[in-house]
Amino acid sequence: MTEDSKEEKVEKEHEGTLDEETLFIVSQTFKVLSDPTRLRILNLLFGKEYSVNEIAKTLYLRPSTVSHQLRFLKNLRLVKYHRKGTSLYYSQDDEHVMNMLKQTIDHANH
Template identity: 55%
Template structure:
């Protein structure tokens, strides 16, 4: 049997990857992130487009912001959200393309 040297990931990296996949495992978060690939949005706009309550959208955005998958900027009284991790968005888009492929 060949003896090989294996490269192992440290626990911090493993946990970070698993957490990001967990974030993408939620249908609501997939919808929000996909919408944010098309335009920057306020909580109200996301709620309207996805037919959700603003409270539910805010909860999901808070989770995504904590993971640094989205970020916000203040415009007047509102916060405008956009995605903040091009790598995760590319994975999301690849999975969407894969799901649509026959």
């Protein structure tokens, strides 16, 4: 994206319109965050990394369910992973979305 097109994009957003790419990313993010299982996984990943089996055990879910949900979160770059031996360890990867999630949880608890 060129500097001119970035400026045009920012101007449109300030005028109240959004480009198609931004609309798609925002709508997909909210779609992913609308699932209770994915919210539980993201909440668990706030301060620590976990393997699929650790997430499954902590949240009382099947490992296959956790893997399926992590795939959605990874595709939107909300989580990242690294390999240790034969296990994949996941952690949060988007500080902005995680802060929004934390604020929403705090709001719901008041």
